[in-house]
Amino acid sequence: MKIGILGTGGVGRTLAAKLFALGHEVVIGTRNVDDTLARTVPDGMGGPPFKVWHSQNPKVKLVKFSEAASFGEILFLATFGDKTSASIEMAGKQNFDNKVVIDTTNPLDFSKGVPPKFNATLGNSLGEQIQKQIPNSKVVKAFNTIGAHIMVNPMREEGSPDLFIAGNDSDAKKLFSSLAAQMGWQSVIDLGDISQSYWLEANAMLWINYGFKYNSWNLAFKLLKK
Amino acid sequence: MKIGILGTGGVGRTLAAKLFALGHEVVIGTRNVDDTLARTVPDGMGGPPFKVWHSQNPKVKLVKFSEAASFGEILFLATFGDKTSASIEMAGKQNFDNKVVIDTTNPLDFSKGVPPKFNATLGNSLGEQIQKQIPNSKVVKAFNTIGAHIMVNPMREEGSPDLFIAGNDSDAKKLFSSLAAQMGWQSVIDLGDISQSYWLEANAMLWINYGFKYNSWNLAFKLLKK
Numbered sequence: 001m002k003i004g005i006l007g008t009g010g011v012g013r014t015l016a017a018k019l020f021a022l023g024h025e026v027v028i029g030t031r032n033v034d035d036t037l038a039r040t041v042p043d044g045m046g047g048p049p050f051k052v053w054h055s056q057n058p059k060v061k062l063v064k065f066s067e068a069a070s071f072g073e074i075l076f077l078a079t080f081g082d083k084t085s086a087s088i089e090m091a092g093k094q095n096f097d098n099k100v101v102i103d104t105t106n107p108l109d110f111s112k113g114v115p116p117k118f119n120a121t122l123g124n125s126l127g128e129q130i131q132k133q134i135p136n137s138k139v140v141k142a143f144n145t146i147g148a149h150i151m152v153n154p155m156r157e158e159g160s161p162d163l164f165i166a167g168n169d170s171d172a173k174k175l176f177s178s179l180a181a182q183m184g185w186q187s188v189i190d191l192g193d194i195s196q197s198y199w200l201e202a203n204a205m206l207w208i209n210y211g212f213k214y215n216s217w218n219l220a221f222k223l224l225k226k
Numbered sequence: 227m228k229i230g231i232l233g234t235g236g237v238g239r240t241l242a243a244k245l246f247a248l249g250h251e252v253v254i255g256t257r258n259v260d261d262t263l264a265r266t267v268p269d270g271m272g273g274p275p276f277k278v279w280h281s282q283n284p285k286v287k288l289v290k291f292s293e294a295a296s297f298g299e300i301l302f303l304a305t306f307g308d309k310t311s312a313s314i315e316m317a318g319k320q321n322f323d324n325k326v327v328i329d330t331t332n333p334l335d336f337s338k339g340v341p342p343k344f345n346a347t348l349g350n351s352l353g354e355q356i357q358k359q360i361p362n363s364k365v366v367k368a369f370n371t372i373g374a375h376i377m378v379n380p381m382r383e384e385g386s387p388d389l390f391i392a393g394n395d396s397d398a399k400k401l402f403s404s405l406a407a408q409m410g411w412q413s414v415i416d417l418g419d420i421s422q423s424y425w426l427e428a429n430a431m432l433w434i435n436y437g438f439k440y441n442s443w444n445l446a447f448k449l450l451k452k
Binding site: 122158 | 347348383424426431432433439442450452
């Protein structure tokens, strides 16, 4: 499949490399290609500059947001949460029409340091905001409660985690679930429509607060069912 | 230990029976003893009338809220969330002074049917409201994301779940953790101070919404850490 990823941070890179390795055509979108490739300082989460990663993954093209959104049959939102809306605007809202859009983002405010503050309200989660911003797309909230390395390599020593998703469109959730299965996920839990995004974003705070408290970042949730 | 439980529903009964079986002295508190024993209809969650349960557990005394709160060295709040504050008032706030208070409740509004609506806001979770109402007590939020039968019998076929707790007082959390260990819990995760109660209450909505969507009520969360 043709996949466009918006965001050049750890999540975008990790998803891109995995999806490319699985045989998909993958591009990563950014605000300004030249600026992104010119950076020599670590990225916002302390990872290496994008060009270092890109030199190791040269077949994943770096393009403008709008090109990535236009190219992809499935699109992944992988920016900081407070940049998602602007990224979509730059990408051109019409480029999301009828597409499956996987929203991995969280409504986090890092302006006061870490742990970040939660920046959404019930009934207006980031997933819902995005679905409203691009109403002709099929937003699926997913991957927002785990680190990028676990998104693409889910099996844990302690067991098989669950991948929680939410979205309004059943076919979109099915398509994403099949992609997740390719990535190694054995269990996808569909929580319902996009309003469930609020509980997933809230759940991210459990993971994030635990991570900062215990300096532990190999976390994934499992819902024991029996 | 002397344990007082506020609430005669499934959670209160199940905790009482287990804690009594473990050798503790246990009383259950209610608004009006005669009224509770006179009931012949199912309780609010469809369980049998209290007197049926009580005839099978005659050594757990049913007393007024104030007697239960006065009696217990550890107190469990096990009422409906929207009744918790009034129960505490009836029990006498001074009876909570210096005591460990385990808050198992959730801020749920069942007035529009099921699934219930969430009725708390960030920074004002039910756990925080209770800690403010009885500031001289040591509130520990716990047990609010699992069914009562799992509180007292945590091991699942699919693994050992985690018991998430939050509260301001370290010694109170330690005391509760030792009680939880007696009840079979192998892993207690301390998320931090009582403000973390919000994320636990939000997490309950994942469990509750999943339960209603899939009619599945043997659920428990596990945080895979490696």
